[in-house]
Amino acid sequence: xxxxxxELLVAYVDGQLARDQTRxxxxxxxxxxxxxxxxxxxKEAHNRLESAFxxxxxxxxxxAMAAMRIAPLPKSxxxxxxxxxxxxxxxxxxxxxxxxxxxxxxxxxxxxLITLGQRPPQQQPxxxxxxxxxxxPQPQQVVVAPPTWQExxxxxHALLSRESVEVGLEGQGNQDLVAFQVAQAIGPAVKLxxxxxxxxxxxxxxxxxxxxxxxxxxLYLGAHKDxxxxxxxRGGGGDSRPVFKQEGAIGSVSWRDDGIAYLLxxxxxxxxxxxxxxxIRNEPSAPEMVPPPRPEPEPQLSQAPSExxxxxxxxxSPATASDPTVTGSNPVTQQASPQPAAEPAPRAEPAPxxxxxx
Amino acid sequence: MQAESHKQxxxxxxxxxxxxxxxxxxxxxxxxxxxxxxxxxxxxxxxxEQHRYQRGTPLDRWAFAxxxxxxxxxxxxHADPLGQAKTSEAGFDRLFPKDRKVEHDALTASFLGHLxxxxxxxLLLVYGEGFDHEAAGHVLDSSPDTIAARLIRTSAxxxxxxxxxxxxxxxxxxxxxxxxxxxxxxxxAQ
Numbered sequence: 001x002x003x004x005x006x007e008l009l010v011a012y013v014d015g016q017l018a019r020d021q022t023r024x025x026x027x028x029x030x031x032x033x034x035x036x037x038x039x040x041x042x043k044e045a046h047n048r049l050e051s052a053f054x055x056x057x058x059x060x061x062x063x064a065m066a067a068m069r070i071a072p073l074p075k076s077x078x079x080x081x082x083x084x085x086x087x088x089x090x091x092x093x094x095x096x097x098x099x100x101x102x103x104x105x106x107x108x109x110x111x112x113l114i115t116l117g118q119r120p121p122q123q124q125p126x127x128x129x130x131x132x133x134x135x136x137p138q139p140q141q142v143v144v145a146p147p148t149w150q151e152x153x154x155x156x157h158a159l160l161s162r163e164s165v166e167v168g169l170e171g172q173g174n175q176d177l178v179a180f181q182v183a184q185a186i187g188p189a190v191k192l193x194x195x196x197x198x199x200x201x202x203x204x205x206x207x208x209x210x211x212x213x214x215x216x217x218x219l220y221l222g223a224h225k226d227x228x229x230x231x232x233x234r235g236g237g238g239d240s241r242p243v244f245k246q247e248g249a250i251g252s253v254s255w256r257d258d259g260i261a262y263l264l265x266x267x268x269x270x271x272x273x274x275x276x277x278x279x280i281r282n283e284p285s286a287p288e289m290v291p292p293p294r295p296e297p298e299p300q301l302s303q304a305p306s307e308x309x310x311x312x313x314x315x316x317s318p319a320t321a322s323d324p325t326v327t328g329s330n331p332v333t334q335q336a337s338p339q340p341a342a343e344p345a346p347r348a349e350p351a352p353x354x355x356x357x358x
Numbered sequence: 359m360q361a362e363s364h365k366q367x368x369x370x371x372x373x374x375x376x377x378x379x380x381x382x383x384x385x386x387x388x389x390x391x392x393x394x395x396x397x398x399x400x401x402x403x404x405x406x407e408q409h410r411y412q413r414g415t416p417l418d419r420w421a422f423a424x425x426x427x428x429x430x431x432x433x434x435x436h437a438d439p440l441g442q443a444k445t446s447e448a449g450f451d452r453l454f455p456k457d458r459k460v461e462h463d464a465l466t467a468s469f470l471g472h473l474x475x476x477x478x479x480x481l482l483l484v485y486g487e488g489f490d491h492e493a494a495g496h497v498l499d500s501s502p503d504t505i506a507a508r509l510i511r512t513s514a515x516x517x518x519x520x521x522x523x524x525x526x527x528x529x530x531x532x533x534x535x536x537x538x539x540x541x542x543x544x545x546x547a548q
Contacts, residue, residue: 006514014484014509016491038517045516046485048466052454053486055463056385059455060377 004028004035006042013042159208159215178205178218185214187234189258193283195220198276200228228266230280235261242277244270253277368408371417372401378418378487383425384453385482386475388445396432400425418487422497426479430499447471469516476500480508 004025011017012025029036179192185207194202200220208215210233218230242255252265253273264277372379383400384393404411404424411420450471454462470478476498483494484505491502491509498505 006517007510010510010513011506013513016506041517041521042513044520045513048463048520049470049481049485049513049516052463052466052470053381053385053482055455056453057377057381057486059453060380060384062455 006038009035009039009042013039013046159210181205181207182216182218182232186216186232187258187260190216190232190260191257191262191280191283192218193230193280195228195276195279198279199223200225200276203227226267228264228268228276231263231265233261234259242274242281244274246270255281257281368411368417369405372404372421375418375421379421379425381486382422382479382482383429385470385486386426386429386479388471388475388478389449390452396425396429400428403428416493419489419493419497422483422487423499426497426499429475445471445475465519466516469519473512477508477512480505481512484509 008017008021008025012022017025025039029039182192182205183190192202192205196202200222203219203221205216205218208217208231213233213235216232218232220228220230222228239258240256242253244251244253246252249267250265251268251270251273252263253276254261254263255277256262262277262280264273264280266273268276379400380393380397383397384390387393387396400421404421411417447468451464451467454467456462470481473481479498480494480500483489483497484491489497491505494500495502495505
């Protein structure tokens with residue numbers, strides 16, 4: 001009987017031997033039944049291990065698919081903070097992986113399941129589980145498990161930027177000023193539509209962020225209705241037609257115009273939202289605005305710009321007028337000559353992030 | 359712009375691999391619930407520190423290594439790392455889907471459930487993921503020789519079990535003093 005170690009035989013079964021070594025083992029197997037039997041058992045062990053791991057993966061995939069088929073989208077329309085819901089609709093779509101990480105209910109979001117089983121080219125090709133085409137989910141299919149309020153708040157917080165807090169609300173009544181601020185952040189082609197004819201009053205706007213890109217949120221309120229929000233972000237070449245999507249109680253219509261991506265979100269039905277979206281698309285862009293004129297500086301200040309501002313009294317340089325801690329100027333002076341984006345209101349630290357859900 | 363597309367590709371790559379990552383975390387921990395929690399923590403870390411991912415490295419290799427490193431790190435911090443690393447047989451068995459038409463291989467499931475986590479992960483990476491020894495060694499922070507040694511030990515051990523299991527039915531027949539004959543049921547029915 002020939003002595004061949006398990007070390008060699010496992011390498012043989014796993015295909016790790018060089019060609020001549022494999023041939024040598026083949027010859028031994030032809031002549032030695034004991035070793036041939038051992039190799040058969042090792043092959044069976046190898047096959048069973050492969051099958052076991054494939055079964056686990058198949059379980060993960062079928063769980064994912066079952067979740068996609070049965071996961072209930074939140075259908076109830078709880079009356080509550082509509083503003084938060086509008087924000088969450090955007091966050092839910094945009095912060096796909098953040099949602100996954102924050103509220104990981106397996107599988108929260110798997111848009112690319114179709115690529116499962118594909119190996120990177122450098123990997124040794126190997127049979128993987130066969131996913132029946134009929135069971136493959138549509139690539140666009142997104143399933144969001146109902147989040148807890150902590151998860152929802154964490155996601156919404158991700159949209160807050162420093163500018164959201166820094167830009168004061170005093171100027172919100174002046175729609176032209178708001179349009180100027182939004183256009184500065186998003187681009188001159190951005191629209192800040194007047195929807196009063198549709199029964200929606202412009203309430204306020206704020207600058208959020210998505211990643212490191214500014215995201216404008218313009219909020220409208222109609223009588224006895226939840227808020228409606230128009231979001232605008234620079235990016236995405238070309239124009240596109242409005243596309244409606246329902247996320248739980250929130251409906252949304254998204255489209256692109258002049259290099260700006262828009263999302264209109266609210267609790268209205270599809271027809272109403274699409275009609276509003278068409279109206280907004282046909283609106284002219286925000287008018288080119290120049291900053292409100294700065295007050296003429298006092299002659300002595302322009303002649304001596306390095307003088308301390310405190311010596312100027314109420315007629316201080318407008319460049320510092322918005323910062324009372326520097327100038328000591330009073331708020332009345334600031335409102336008379338707002339300097340929106342160049343020098344925002346007194347800098348405040350953004351609110352601390354809420355603790356993630358434990 | 360490049361950094362943004364890099365981030366996007368890492369994110370999309372991770373999403374596409376989620377079931378594979380979940381399987382790795384489950385097999386490593388030996389239990390579904392803890393595996394899911396480990397994967398969640400690892401994903402948070404991977405997304406926060408994705409700048410550490412070097413272009414050219416296979417993303418799955420990096421992601422598996424991140425999960426393993428996190429698991430190891432947390433285990434070392436635990437007051438009873440050995441106790442923590444133990445796997446319950448029932449917990450591991452739940453990793454296998456029971457509603458499939460494919461017959462459940464209880465022997466292999468039990469065998470895997472009793473292995474130490476590193477050995478289980480080695481088997482998964484080589485036999486489940488098709489990694490070569492070097493790539494598996496990179497993930498598990500071990501040399502290719504160590505990977506080969508683990509494969510030999512575990513394959514031989516499972517083969518021994520299979521060999522002994524194959525002999526069991528013959529022994530059982532001999533030990534049956536009053537074997538039930540097929541006609542017994544027939545007679546009783548009459």
